[in-house]
Amino acid sequence: GAGVSQSPSNKVTEKGKDVELRCDPISGHTALYWYRQSLGQGLEFLIYFQGNSAPDKSGLPSDRFSAERTGGSVSTLTIQRTQQEDSAVYLCASSLAAIGAGNTIYFGEGSWLTVV
Amino acid sequence: QKEVEQNSGPLSVPEGAIASLNCTYSDRGSQSFFWYRQYSGKSPELIMFIYSNGDKEDGRFTAQLNKASQYVSLLIRDSQPSDSATYLCAVKGQAGTALIFGKGTTLSVSS
Numbered sequence: 001g002a003g004v005s006q007s008p009s010n011k012v013t014e015k016g017k018d019v020e021l022r023c024d025p026i027s028g029h030t031a032l033y034w035y036r037q038s039l040g041q042g043l044e045f046l047i048y049f050q051g052n053s054a055p056d057k058s059g060l061p062s063d064r065f066s067a068e069r070t071g072g073s074v075s076t077l078t079i080q081r082t083q084q085e086d087s088a089v090y091l092c093a094s095s096l097a098a099i100g101a102g103n104t105i106y107f108g109e110g111s112w113l114t115v116v
Numbered sequence: 117q118k119e120v121e122q123n124s125g126p127l128s129v130p131e132g133a134i135a136s137l138n139c140t141y142s143d144r145g146s147q148s149f150f151w152y153r154q155y156s157g158k159s160p161e162l163i164m165f166i167y168s169n170g171d172k173e174d175g176r177f178t179a180q181l182n183k184a185s186q187y188v189s190l191l192i193r194d195s196q197p198s199d200s201a202t203y204l205c206a207v208k209g210q211a212g213t214a215l216i217f218g219k220g221t222t223l224s225v226s227s
Contacts, residue, residue: 043206048214091159107160107161108159109158
């Protein structure tokens, strides 16, 4: 596609429910990243995919968070048993290859998650 | 722990002035440096990247990098009200795979 596509754009869920957030990266981009941005805060790195594998998942805040990527394209971020502190914008980004040597990351519009 | 520090602002400048945004980073091995602009309620968009010490100019924007001082800055010349946004500094460490972002500096350009 022309840009990074994320869905849903907005999600309100009850505390304790599971949610899935989807990211479709720019066509041909092998690297995919998930970040989280809470209100008034900076971007917090969650996980990085190269192809279908995740060489860096050090930013996942707890075992309630998981992510997968299939076919080297679409990725899903799953949050189990959501808590109110999970409320944030979840941003997906992709890059042609690993960051550096002219490759940088391009962001989608984000999925706004509100846990009530 | 790798850190990227920015003054949160707000930085207020009049239209037509030069806005100077600063960023420091802790990982001395960092090699790639990026500036993103984020409008309220929108996702970050890339303005510039810089890899080498010195200045890099692109239109009204100039990025400056000093690796010895672990400092990177962004100058915006002839600031316009449309430049009002949060500016995010991002750094890629030598060993890391993802960009580490600062919390951003909010710029307000008054007409």
